[in-house]
Amino acid sequence: xxxxxxxxxxxxxxxxxxxxxxxxxxxxxxxxxxxxxxxxxxxxxxxxxxxxxxxxxxxxxxxxxxxxxxxxxxxxxxxxxxxxxxxxxxxxxxxxxxxxxxxxxxxxxxxxxxxxxxxxxxxxxxxxxxxxxxxxxxxxxxxxxxxxxxxxxxxxxxxxxxxxxxxxxxxxxxxxxxxxxxxxxxxxxxxxxxxxxxxxxxxxxxxxxxxxxxxxxxxxxxxxxxxxxxxxxxxxxxxxxxxxxxxxxxxxxxxxxxxxxxxxxxxxxxxxxxxxxxxxxxxxxxxxxxxxxxxxxxxxxxxxxxxxxxxxxxxxxxxxxxxxxxxxxxxxxxxxxxxxxxxxxxxxxxxxxxxxxxxxxxxxxxxxxxxxxxxxxxxxxxxxxxxxxxxxxxxxxxxxxxxxxxxxxxxxxxxxxxxxxxxxxxxxxxxxxxxxxxxxxxxxxxxxxxxxxxxxxxxxxxxxxxxxxxxxxxxxxxxxxxxxxxxxxxxxxxxxxxxxxxxxxxxxxxxxxxxxxxxxxxxxxxxxxxxxxxxxxxxxxxxxxxxxxxxxxxxxxxxxxxxxxxxxxxxxxxxxxxxxxxxxxxxxxxxxxxxxxxxxxxxxxxxxxxxxxxxxxxxxxxxxxxxxxxxxxxxxxxxxxxxxxxxxxxxxxxxxx
Ligand code: ZN
Numbered sequence: 001x002x003x004x005x006x007x008x009x010x011x012x013x014x015x016x017x018x019x020x021x022x023x024x025x026x027x028x029x030x031x032x033x034x035x036x037x038x039x040x041x042x043x044x045x046x047x048x049x050x051x052x053x054x055x056x057x058x059x060x061x062x063x064x065x066x067x068x069x070x071x072x073x074x075x076x077x078x079x080x081x082x083x084x085x086x087x088x089x090x091x092x093x094x095x096x097x098x099x100x101x102x103x104x105x106x107x108x109x110x111x112x113x114x115x116x117x118x119x120x121x122x123x124x125x126x127x128x129x130x131x132x133x134x135x136x137x138x139x140x141x142x143x144x145x146x147x148x149x150x151x152x153x154x155x156x157x158x159x160x161x162x163x164x165x166x167x168x169x170x171x172x173x174x175x176x177x178x179x180x181x182x183x184x185x186x187x188x189x190x191x192x193x194x195x196x197x198x199x200x201x202x203x204x205x206x207x208x209x210x211x212x213x214x215x216x217x218x219x220x221x222x223x224x225x226x227x228x229x230x231x232x233x234x235x236x237x238x239x240x241x242x243x244x245x246x247x248x249x250x251x252x253x254x255x256x257x258x259x260x261x262x263x264x265x266x267x268x269x270x271x272x273x274x275x276x277x278x279x280x281x282x283x284x285x286x287x288x289x290x291x292x293x294x295x296x297x298x299x300x301x302x303x304x305x306x307x308x309x310x311x312x313x314x315x316x317x318x319x320x321x322x323x324x325x326x327x328x329x330x331x332x333x334x335x336x337x338x339x340x341x342x343x344x345x346x347x348x349x350x351x352x353x354x355x356x357x358x359x360x361x362x363x364x365x366x367x368x369x370x371x372x373x374x375x376x377x378x379x380x381x382x383x384x385x386x387x388x389x390x391x392x393x394x395x396x397x398x399x400x401x402x403x404x405x406x407x408x409x410x411x412x413x414x415x416x417x418x419x420x421x422x423x424x425x426x427x428x429x430x431x432x433x434x435x436x437x438x439x440x441x442x443x444x445x446x447x448x449x450x451x452x453x454x455x456x457x458x459x460x461x462x463x464x465x466x467x468x469x470x471x472x473x474x475x476x477x478x479x480x481x482x483x484x485x486x487x488x489x490x491x492x493x494x495x496x497x498x499x500x501x502x503x504x505x506x507x508x509x510x511x512x513x514x515x516x517x518x519x520x521x522x523x524x525x526x527x528x529x530x531x532x533x534x535x536x537x538x539x540x541x542x543x544x545x546x547x548x549x550x551x552x553x554x555x556x557x558x559x560x561x562x563x564x565x566x567x568x569x570x571x572x573x574x575x576x577x578x579x580x581x582x583x584x585x586x587x588x589x590x591x592x593x594x595x596x597x598x599x600x601x602x603x604x605x606x607x608x609x610x611x612x613x614x615x616x617x618x619x620x621x622x623x624x625x626x627x628x629x630x631x632x633x634x635x636x637x638x639x640x641x642x643x644x645x646x647x648x649x650x651x652x653x654x655x656x657x
Pocket of ligand 1: 040041117131132133166194195
């Protein structure tokens with residue numbers, strides 16, 4: 001483990017304990033083998049003036065909701081040290097009461113909630129206290145011989161604390177255990193099945209100690225042959241099966257979930273282990289992971305849908321075994337899976353959350369194999385995991401982190417022609433409503449268009465069936481399924497009378513405006529059949545209903561597209577797939593309408609450009625975004641009971657009405 005301390009940088013914080021605390025907290029946070037996504041916590045004790053200028057002893061402790069990697073001074077809650085130390089001496093204290101009293105003892109009421117381990121930090125008699133859930137330490141402690149191995153490794157330099165639920169009872173237990181001992185005899189403290197604490201009066205010393213102790217544990221694992229997880233490669237899975245898995249999980253959860261497949265060499269290596277079903281289902285690395293991972297994953301092997309159903313039944317039984325009447329059962333869906341031969345899967349409502357689970361799982365599968373090499377992975381008993389999973393404070397934390405329930409949260413959309421115009425507007429608008437979007441476009445700019453985790457841009461030509469197929473597969477590989485297809489890509493050929501029309505122009509319009517849509521739809525259908533309230537929206541044109549001079553190649557192709565959508569509505573209705581169609585017109589903020597084309601068109605009708613742009617009954621221009629709003633309505637609840645519809649969005653045309 002790398003020691004990231006930099007004396008030149010550290011020097012600038014020499015006279016500011018809190019700034020120094022921020023600095024070394026971030027050093028710890030940069031190391032995923034120490035802390036992952038909000039795990040771990042740190043503190044510093046300082047004497048600071050209050051509002052009246054009186055000096056008070058304060059514990060600045062990591063606030064909940066902050067991540068050590070990115071924490072700032074504002075992320076530390078200033079709590080009166082004396083109050084915390086008195087709380088530790090109480091016989092009993094509920095965790096909600098503990099949170100209330102900690103908040104009441106804060107110097108700044110606007111600071112975040114202090115960590116639930118604040119009391120524990122307060123009773124450690126050193127200025128700087130660092131706490132992580134280091135992989136190497138928990139790997140060793142999650143084995144039958146963990147305690148003796150820790151002793152063998154560190155001798156008597158470490159205080160060893162048997163597992164107790166974090167929060168008040170842990171702080172109280174340590175207060176009792178340490179009431180008569182001399183802390184200065186210890187380099188640190190190991191909490192079995194949980195993590196490690198280091199402490200010192202100097203920030204650097206506490207940090208160095210953490211790095212040194214964890215490095216020692218890592219070296220021990222390597223020496224014991226417990227640091228070489230299996231790696232392997234495999235062929236891609238059947239992608240329709242993945243879409244089926246995601247659908248089954250979503251149905252049990254009651255809401256659309258994304259499925260993130262991890263095909264890394266380690267994930268595949270783990271999934272191929274002969275005893276993977278047994279070792280993957282013993283429990284997590286540290287109990288606070290259960291909030292994201294549930295106690296165990298589902299193992300997918302032969303019949304995924306049945307296996308997911310069985311998981312749900314077993315989860316319900318687990319809840320019934322441990323719950324009293326005051327608790328409400330969480331949803332029964334798994335949060336991750338071992339997909340035998342193919343890797344691991346993480347399920348969540350957003351790709352950002354699924355990524356956090358994937359990260360946790362990567363560390364988990366390594367730790368499990370390390371534990372196996374040390375004589376057998378042994379997680380905490382189910383009852384301890386349940387206590388953590390249903391801990392009121394953790395439940396509250398999770399509630400805050402949940403993303404808002406936007407209409408398309410957890411859904412996956414594929415939009416073609418997404419780099420500009422109506423396609424881009426659709427991609428942006430669906431994303432704003434929670435959808436995860438794959439955008440396809442000929443323009444290479446699509447790849448970097450949005451730079452957001454819930455958008456993937458794929459460059460390709462819609463007339464290339466293989467390119468279309470790979471865009472569809474990309475949606476499944478990255479997000480687990482496909483629910484919404486916005487078939488939009490198109491061109492508007494130069495105006496040519498039928499007499500003058502070249503075969504190239506005719507063929508090109510048919511290839512892009514018609515045939516490519518059929519090929520894309522064909523590629524999507526197997527996945528849409530596994531979609532969640534699946535919907536197809538095709539972008540046609542007002543020209544279908546009211547054709548214009550010189551636009552035969554365009555209008556004929558779009559008329560064909562309209563007929564394709566109508567047949568698709570018939571054929572796909574038995575699978576619950578809705579197919580609707582918009583006929584836009586007067587949309588001039590798209591790539592098709594260059595100034596030159598606009599001027600040409602306007603002069604053809606002997607109009608000014610301005611008059612031409614609003615030549616409809618409502619005398620209005622239609623924007624790409626307004627088309628996107630209509631498309632989203634068709635993809636969503638508004639059109640839940642409608643298929644085969646054609647809706648003009650053109651400002652009103654007397655030739656259409
Ligand atoms: Zn902890």
